[in-house]
Amino acid sequence: SGTVVIETTDAMDKAKMMAAMASEPGLMMFTDNTTLSSLLSPDDAAALNKGLDARGIPPATVAKMKPWILSAMMALPACEVARQSAGEPVLDVKLASDAKASGKDVEGLETAVGQLRAMASLPLEFHMKSLVETMKLGDKVNDVNETMIVLYQRGEVGMFWPLFKAVLPETADDQAGYAAFEQTMITSRNKVMAANAMPILAKGNVFMAVGAMHLPGPEGLVEDFRKAGYSVTAVN
Numbered sequence: 001s002g003t004v005v006i007e008t009t010d011a012m013d014k015a016k017m018m019a020a021m022a023s024e025p026g027l028m029m030f031t032d033n034t035t036l037s038s039l040l041s042p043d044d045a046a047a048l049n050k051g052l053d054a055r056g057i058p059p060a061t062v063a064k065m066k067p068w069i070l071s072a073m074m075a076l077p078a079c080e081v082a083r084q085s086a087g088e089p090v091l092d093v094k095l096a097s098d099a100k101a102s103g104k105d106v107e108g109l110e111t112a113v114g115q116l117r118a119m120a121s122l123p124l125e126f127h128m129k130s131l132v133e134t135m136k137l138g139d140k141v142n143d144v145n146e147t148m149i150v151l152y153q154r155g156e157v158g159m160f161w162p163l164f165k166a167v168l169p170e171t172a173d174d175q176a177g178y179a180a181f182e183q184t185m186i187t188s189r190n191k192v193m194a195a196n197a198m199p200i201l202a203k204g205n206v207f208m209a210v211g212a213m214h215l216p217g218p219e220g221l222v223e224d225f226r227k228a229g230y231s232v233t234a235v236n
Contacts, residue, residue: 001099001104001205001206001207002104002105002203002204002205002206003104003105003106003107003200003203003205003206003207004095004096004099004104004105004106004107004206004207004208004209005106005107005108005109005197005200005206005207005208005209006092006093006095006096006106006107006108006109006208006209006210007092007108007109007110007115007193007210007211008108008109008110008111008112008114008115009096009106009107009108010108010111010112010113011090011092011093011096011112012093012096012097012100012106017112020111020112020113021112021113021116023113024113024116024117026120027066027113027116027117027119027120028065028066028069028116029064029065029066030064030065030066034064035063035064036048036062036063036064036065036067036070036128036131037049037059037063039067039124039128040128040132044128044132047132047135047136048131048132048135050135051074051134051135051136051138052135054138055074055078066120066127067124067127067128067130067131068119068120068122068127068130068131070131071127071130071131071134074131074134074135074141075134075141075144075145076141076145077141077142077145078142080145091209092209095209099207107200109192109193109196109197109210110189110192110193110196114192115189118184118185118188118189119184119185121184122177122180122181122184122185123177123180125177126177126180126181129177130168130177133168137167137168140167144163144164144167147163148160148163151163152212155234155236157212157213157215157216158216158217160212160213161182161213165178186213186214186219187219189214190214190219190220190221190224191224193210193214193221194221194224194225194228197221197225198228201225201230
């Protein structure tokens with residue numbers, strides 16, 4: 001490949017990433033008197049603090065953090081947290097860094113701020129409920145991650161969404177929340193990714209890596225590229 005494409009090249013430059021996030025601090029932190037605990041019932045606040053204690057995180061250090069940031073941290077298994085803490089890059093940064101070192105062009109489809117804005121646009125109640133449910137999973141987070149790895153290796157990424165619904169308790173209210181999440185974080189971003197990828201793909205000789213949940217389904221990138229006239233074939 002002559003060009004490698006990832007979701008956002010902002011992730012390659014930590015200083016640039018932090019500067020972008022600092023430009024809109026409200027995307028990551030509560031900037032008023034709100035704290036995570038103030039948005040929860042006493043029982044849920046206790047569950048949150050218990051989950052943080054189990055991971056060795058003092059609750060006071062994350063009290064002002066927006067729930068979607070903390071949820072992303074808590075969804076990682078301990079081994080991955082340790083790996084990243086040791087300075088190892090996440091997968092897309094690794095791919096892009098290797099490409100750059102090999103003299104390839106590196107392109108991005110989104111901005112990090114754009115990704116955070118999408119998360120922030122979802123109802124706060126949905127994010128808080130998701131955070132508490134993630135905390136209540138405890139060690140089952142490891143089981144979820146291992147199951148996702150197995151499904152990915154089998155080429156069954158379309159099963160990720162049913163997996164989440166099977167693992168997390170669901171009520172009628174949750175269905176609307178999940179639908180909003182899927183529309184905002186998956187489907188809408190698919191359209192942006194596809195549109196931004198087209199002129200890059202038109203040049204040919206491109207390797208593109210995005211999160212697996214962007215691939216399957218009638219609104220997924222595979223179908224988006226087929227609708228644009230490309231042949232899309234699974235390679236084992």
